[in-house]
């Protein structure tokens with residue numbers, strides 16, 4: 051099948067590459083010339099396990115091509131995916147200018163009937179706006195070409211994006227047109243084997259499903275973080291509480307890990323965008339506001355723990371930071387708790403020595419010199435002569451460190467752990483003062 055994907059960010063690139071892997075003829079379009087040049091050479095703009103091999107395989111087989119020419123893209127595909135960014139405006143609302151610009155271009159260049167599929171996370175009602183935009187552009191050309199617009203939100207997780215796309219737990223198709231739904235079923239058939247994951251619904255419900263999923267997950271995290279704060283004050287251990295409640299199948303063990311707050315490109319943005327939509331509908335949504343408020347407070351917790359241990363004035367102090375990405379297996383630092391921590395430490399006069407297995411280039415890009423951030427070659431170099439170690443991301447390689455070596459490198463044996471990765475008894479037996487989240 052002939053597929054066009056507009057936008058080569060996380061969602062677009064994974065969609066394009068995985069569809070090409072199944073033998074479809076995929077053309078990916080992006081306005082960023084440098085990015086397209088690099089992608090044509092098989093170089094990826096993001097750190098994502100398994101994706102480079104799939105992109106390179108697609109280039110080699112000829113199934114995957116890249117262009118900056120939107121007209122070429124629109125003419126190529128029978129399925130036209132919109133996967134461009136929806137950056138938040140200052141008020142939290144999702145900005146649709148890129149999505150609607152692509153819709154306008156589709157109307158301008160469309161030559162034959164096509165299915166337009168919106169994969170970007172967009173407010174409820176956007177499928178309708180996209181439809182109107184395309185129709186208006188067609189009208190201007192006095193062209194009468196049939197098209198459908200489908201809301202098809204993507205649920206991939208960074209760091210596991212390829213696996214999530216290849217083996218989705220659901221494929222949400224928002225359309226009122228049964229024939230278009232059947233064409234989507236054919237396109238997605240290779241990812242829908244063994245049992246049916248296809249769920250067809252009306253477009254507004256499909257659009258809301260995406261926000262509902264992310265907001266549900268973010269709420270679980272904020273509730274656990276609030277409970278962690280209580281546990282700390284009550285002499286309880288939230289890790290034991292977590293196991294206790296996770297055993298209830300109605301709650302389950304996933305996504306109840308307390309920590310230094312959720313980050314990334316989705317949860318913070320989507321909670322705010324849904325809050326904004328609620329206001330637009332004159333609907334009071336106090337839970338959404340609380341989820342965000344708790345998360346913002348949680349992101350300041352590591353700074354508070356450092357201050358409790360070392361004092362408010364950190365002039366002349368050095369803090370080691372392990373983990374800069376918002377979660378393991380990605381180099382993404384968008385809304386990462388590490389950034390809130392480091393920026394607070396700098397304001398208090400401290401220097402930071404940091405290590406992350408993947409996000410060092412991203413940190414360099416975000417915090418151009420001169421600044422009080424020294425990026426270190428390995429976790430131990432970050433500890434050298436530091437007054438404390440703070441863990442912001444639970445990368446596997448931090449889980450079983452050489453504690454004796456860390457103790458000899460740190461000025462004092464102090465660990466502030468934002469991800470609760472160590473066993474309390476073990477780390478204390480190793481001679482560390484250990485401050486974690488929601489633990490005695």
Ligand code: UDX
Pocket residue numbers: 204205206207208209264267271304305306307308309310311312313314315316317376377
């Ligand atoms: C998320 C959704 O999981 C995905 O379905 C959606 O399509 C996009 O948003 P992602 O942003 O890649 O994916 O990250 P995810 O793995 O969900 O983690 C989000 C944040 O929550 C991270 O900062 C993580 O550290 C935090 N988290 C997650 C917790 O603090 N505790 C948990 O129990 C789980």
